[in-house]
Structures are given as C-alpha cells and as structure tokens.
Amino acid sequence: RYMEQQGIDFSNEIKTLKSESGAKGHSLVYVAVNGALAGVLELQPCIRPEAKEIIDYVKALGISVYIISGDHEQPTRALANKLGIEHYFSERLPEQKAELIKGLRDKGRFVAYIGDGINDAIALKQANVSISLRGASSVATDTAQIILMNRDLKKLKSIFEISRFFESNMRTNYLTSMIPGVITLAGVFFFHMGVAGGLVVYYSAKTLGLTNAMLP
Secondary structure (H helix, E strand, C coil): CHHHHCCCCCCHHHHHHHHHHHHCCCEEEEEEECCEEEEEEEECCCCCCCHHHHHHHHHHCCCCCEEECCCCHHHHHHHHHHHCCCEEECCCCHHHHHHHHHHHHHCCCCCEEECCCHHHHHHHHHCCEEEEECCCCHHHHHHCCEEECCCCHHHHHHHHHHHHHHHHHHHHHHHHHHHHHHHHHHHHHHCCCCHHHHHHHHHHHHHHHHHHHCCC
C-alpha cells in the first residue's frame, strides 16, 4: 500500500509472486531504491510449538479466540486455519485493533489480549487483561499487566488456574463472612441462642475465613 502511494509500480511477475506467496500463507516485504522496486523479501510465519496446545486449552474452557493482525488477509486466514481459530481480522492498524477490542467490550465481552509488538500497545491498553512476553518491545511490556517471564505461552494455563482459584477463594471468604451472621441472627430469634453460642459461631467462622485467606 505504501509503495503504491509512492507511485512505485509492480511488474506482473511481482504481482504473480504476491498471489502465490499469499496462497501459501506467506507475506512479502517490498524494498525500493530511488523510486524503483529493487527486491522482495518473503516472510514465512513460524508458529510457536506450544501455540496449538494452548489455543485448544483455552477453547476447551469455552473462551473464544481471535487473531487481530496487521498482516494481509491470505496469510492471516492461513494461520487461523492452521491453528483452528474461527475468528480473525487482517490488515488492521494499531488503532483499529484497539477499536475491535472496544467493540467486543461494548458487547459485554471480557477481553484478554496477548501481544508483543509496538503495534499492540494501544490494543493492550484497551483490553480488560493485557499479557505480553519477556523480551518483547518495551512499549508492549510497559503497557501489559502480565509479563510471561520465560516466553512460554503454556504459562497461560497458570493464569487461568490462579484466577479460578482466586475466585473460589474469594467466594469462600464471602460465605464465611455472611453465613455466620445469618446463623447467629436465626439462632437468637428462633432458637434462643445465647451470647456464648453466638461467639462460638462468630469466632469459628473467623478462624475458617482466616485459614482460607492464607492459602497460597
């Protein structure tokens, strides 16, 4: 697109190469010198070995997976098909990535965004939860809320496990703070519970809640 804006023409051979490369899921980078096309670099995507496993894991949890890419439509579609991802968006500028995330949030979705490039910074900031990798661009790591220090996407499983345990822990804390009060009131009004009984229920619940809160 930029080359066309600069008035640099592509030969039929280059156009054919573009179509063939796109059909294979590869991307082209064009190099121009002094206003003329000098060469083309073909980039073949390298998929992380753990990517398919973690995507299947997330989908098994009932979570929708999206690819939001600045790459062309054909390579993005090929990548989505290879990884088994139904939703993908291609040729998106940084601000457009953020707009897509905002649109999902406006629909009531809770969005976790994973990115490691400069182009991901705005989208990371727009998401409910933002995740990046150690060694990514400084803009991405400065923006993200969670950094995977060993650069292994399998650690995403730990994030979901920790969040589920935390939610369960908080639910238990809520119950241990509310139920004793209900039991004490019901005991006083319906079973003539005395002060001693009320204190036993109260402190027993507090001990249980404190023990639960101290779990790792």
